[in-house]
Amino acid sequence: MTYQPLHYLYQPATTPTGVTLLLLHGTGGDERDLLPLAQSFGPGVNVLSVRGNVLEGGMPRFFRRLGMGVFDEDDVRFRTHELAAFLAQVSEKEGFDPTNIVAVGYSNGANIAGSLLLLYPELLAGAVLWRPMQPLTRDVPVVHTTRRPPVFFNPGSRDPTVDPPATERYATLLTTAGFQLTRQDTPTGHNLTQADVDGGITWFRQHFAAPAATASR
Ligand code: MLT
Helix, strand or coil, rough: CCCCCEEEEECCCCCCCCCEEEECCCCCCCCCCHHHHHHHHHHCCCEEEEECCCCEECCEEEECCCCCCCCCCHCCCCHHHHHHHHHHHHHHCCCCCCCCEEEEECCCCHHHHHHHHHCCCCCCEEEEECCCCCCCCCCCCCCCCCCCEEEEEEEECCCCCCCCHHHHHHHHHHHHHHHHEEEEECCCCCCCCCCHHHHHHHHHHHHHHHCCCCCCC
16 A cells, blocks of 8 residues: 555744644544644644544544454554654655654544554654554554653543553553653543643643743843
């Protein structure tokens, strides 16, 4: 299979800090879904919002699944490599720094972001994972990151679509690999709440604050 181009929207920062947010929607969403949240991350971020290339009953996703929470892991791998190749190309085309990308993903989008962490552990500068599930459970790569990117890891403690012990194993896998997890368990289901968004933005500001403006003379 050859890589397909991904639909995307790109909005350059008004006062660039160098960070590019990579927005990754949930099942049935598209590149417009998470855009309203992006401005809360501040005017200094470039925004790259991408639509998943897989369709499930007409609903865009970032990789195929065999059932609820059961992933086609060959496709997870293929689509992750496809996304990584796309990021290299689009960063050149749009002129942003490919070493300063922070993924912000919800549900299926969090899972392709997690797969980028596992298969390309030095690629992302950070990641917000809202409602994550471990995307690769077969032949799990031995992952080690020297870059040690911060990761906001945000399961819903009442999410019926996830198995809590699996969430713990995934968090342990990421931590052991060297990712710096900030964990927030929101007492809610699979839906994204304001508390999740606020938690992600606070985490982002702590780790990717814009450099202080130089005092004018
Ligand atoms: C979803 O609804 O998208 C699932 O919970 C997560 C996934 O399939 O990746």
